[in-house]
Amino acid sequence: MSTVDADPTSAEARGSAGPAGLGDEAYRTAVLDLLGLLAHGELTTFARLANDAEHAPDLAGRITLSRMAAGELSHLAVIEQFVTRLGGELEAVMLSYADVLGDFEARTVPRDWWERLMKTYVGYGLVTDFEREVSGRLDAQTHAIVEDVLADNGYADYVVSVLAPVIDAEPQLGSRLALWGRRVVGEALNLSQNAMVRHPSLARLLGGEDDAAEAAKVLNRLAGGHARRMGRLGLTA
Amino acid sequence: MSTVDADPTSAEARGSAGPAGLGDEAYRTAVLDLLGLLAHGELTTFARLANDAEHAPDLAGRITLSRMAAGELSHLAVIEQFVTRLGGELEAVMLSYADVLGDFEARTVPRDWWERLMKTYVGYGLVTDFEREVSGRLDAQTHAIVEDVLADNGYADYVVSVLAPVIDAEPQLGSRLALWGRRVVGEALNLSQNAMVRHPSLARLLGGEDDAAEAAKVLNRLAGGHARRMGRLGLTA
Numbered sequence: 001m002s003t004v005d006a007d008p009t010s011a012e013a014r015g016s017a018g019p020a021g022l023g024d025e026a027y028r029t030a031v032l033d034l035l036g037l038l039a040h041g042e043l044t045t046f047a048r049l050a051n052d053a054e055h056a057p058d059l060a061g062r063i064t065l066s067r068m069a070a071g072e073l074s075h076l077a078v079i080e081q082f083v084t085r086l087g088g089e090l091e092a093v094m095l096s097y098a099d100v101l102g103d104f105e106a107r108t109v110p111r112d113w114w115e116r117l118m119k120t121y122v123g124y125g126l127v128t129d130f131e132r133e134v135s136g137r138l139d140a141q142t143h144a145i146v147e148d149v150l151a152d153n154g155y156a157d158y159v160v161s162v163l164a165p166v167i168d169a170e171p172q173l174g175s176r177l178a179l180w181g182r183r184v185v186g187e188a189l190n191l192s193q194n195a196m197v198r199h200p201s202l203a204r205l206l207g208g209e210d211d212a213a214e215a216a217k218v219l220n221r222l223a224g225g226h227a228r229r230m231g232r233l234g235l236t237a
Numbered sequence: 238m239s240t241v242d243a244d245p246t247s248a249e250a251r252g253s254a255g256p257a258g259l260g261d262e263a264y265r266t267a268v269l270d271l272l273g274l275l276a277h278g279e280l281t282t283f284a285r286l287a288n289d290a291e292h293a294p295d296l297a298g299r300i301t302l303s304r305m306a307a308g309e310l311s312h313l314a315v316i317e318q319f320v321t322r323l324g325g326e327l328e329a330v331m332l333s334y335a336d337v338l339g340d341f342e343a344r345t346v347p348r349d350w351w352e353r354l355m356k357t358y359v360g361y362g363l364v365t366d367f368e369r370e371v372s373g374r375l376d377a378q379t380h381a382i383v384e385d386v387l388a389d390n391g392y393a394d395y396v397v398s399v400l401a402p403v404i405d406a407e408p409q410l411g412s413r414l415a416l417w418g419r420r421v422v423g424e425a426l427n428l429s430q431n432a433m434v435r436h437p438s439l440a441r442l443l444g445g446e447d448d449a450a451e452a453a454k455v456l457n458r459l460a461g462g463h464a465r466r467m468g469r470l471g472l473t474a
Contacts (some may be wrong), residue, residue: 046303050287059328059335063313066283070307076300091296098296 019139019205022086030201031142032086034134036093037195037202038149039079040100041127046073048120049155057113061162068153075149082145096199104191108184114163114173115180121159121229122184129225130192133218134205160232167233178235185226185237189219256376256442259323267438268379269323271371273330274432274439275386276316277337278364283310285357286392294350298399305390312386319382333436341428345421351400355414358396358466359421366462367429370455371442397469404470415472422463422474426456 020027049069056062080090108123110116128150135146167174196203207214227237257264286306293299317327345360347353365387372383404411433440444451464474 043300043303046307047287047291050284050306051291054284054288059331063280063328063331066280066310067313069287070283070310073303073307076304091300094296094300 019137021139022141026201027139028086030205031138032083032088032093033096033199033201034138034142034146034205035079035083035086035088036095036097037100037199038131038146039076039083039090039094040097041131042072042075042079042149043094044101045069045124045127048124052116052120055113055116064158068155068158071153078145078148082142097195100191100195100198102191102194104187107187110180114166114177117159117163118177118181119184121156121163122181122226123188124155125229126185126188126192126222126226129222133221134202137205137207156229156232164233167235174233174235177233178230178237181226181230181235181237185223189222192222256374258376259378263438264376265323267442268375269320269325269330270333270436270438271375271379271383271442272316272320272323272325273332273334274337274436275368275383276313276320276327276331277334278368279309279312279316279386280331281338282306282361282364285361289353289357292350292353301395305392305395308390315382315385319379334432337428337432337435339428339431341424344424347417351403351410351414352417354396354400355418356421358393358400359418359463360425361392362466363422363425363429363459363463366459370458371439374442374444393466393469401470404472411470411472414470415467415474418463418467418472418474422460426459429459 022028022031046069049065049072053062053065053069056065076090083090083093108119110119131146132150135143135150138146163177167177196206203215206218223237230237259265259268283306286302286309290299290302290306293302313327320327320330345356347356368383369387372380372387375383400414404414433443440452443455460474467474
């Protein structure tokens, strides 16, 4: 990987509306803010998967989810390294996201193992899609880091392999989980919007700050991603 | 590392009362049983540290404990590889320990963050000492694996750095935590004895099955390790 000081992003490479380079202070500040979100997301996903693992009905599920949790956390070192290279400090950039979950957890308490799986599937999927939206608008170096962090951890495939047959066999459970998925995604979208309001630099990275149409497009794509995830389970979003 | 088929342990190397080699079926079965205990221990420690991380009062503690949790889980791959080489299967060797925790958790519910830290410190320390006792009586190959898994993860140092100053400043808290430590270690010793009763091959590895004096020595050394841990916090066991 090249050094941070070099500007790896040319307008040619990423289009004339491409991002400023990391040499631009405002842009670098926004990137550090984004890295704080990513780091917080990894820590939260770690906690969620570890917690899910404790509730898994069998040893195989417990091992699988524990391993996925540990895999998520391994990204924290990559993020920390990049934050340090940009002159930031991991805890400092994470701190402003400490209360970002707000009452999301309180509003989405799963009643059983299936709702628990669905909640992580929907919430994790949406957050990943959100971060990937931002990732497409970054300089090449930061983009590479973010894509590395967002690499598929197999979680979605795992949930589909566990949930799809159960839903197929029990349509009533399917209806309940479809409703539940709608509730979780609604809360998660609220959460995303709150995060954007509290972190204008994220909105700016997404190009949505001055452009309501662009923000609407992003939300539409997030809703589309959710619909595809529900579709994989044979459910409508 | 040499192949599993080779017998890496000579009587000269480990004394005339040294363990049978991995070619000995009864011994290999006992080793697989031990590996199941180790794997279960790693998974449980992972869950405990991840759970503690969620209760940490600050972000630094949360990050540190999450990282330690993920580090523990990384040992599972090492254990799995060795189990496979011995002709076993990870889940199968773990299954018999699924209920080993019994009502330990229910009997030791921490009332605050300090009791929580102390519980993991005491319980984790005792389990590690117990496994190290067994480790000293193994063939060289298995010994190397076990020592790798038991390598210091910095947890004890972390707890001492957090708890010792607080205890020093608040003698009343110290008294409460000393009492709490005694309760936790009592329950943990019960747990160890139950595990030995249910897994006679472990008792055999420890040499305690036919030798009550030897078993008493092991328990004495475990109590000594606990006293040293409490001493690091300025408390008496």
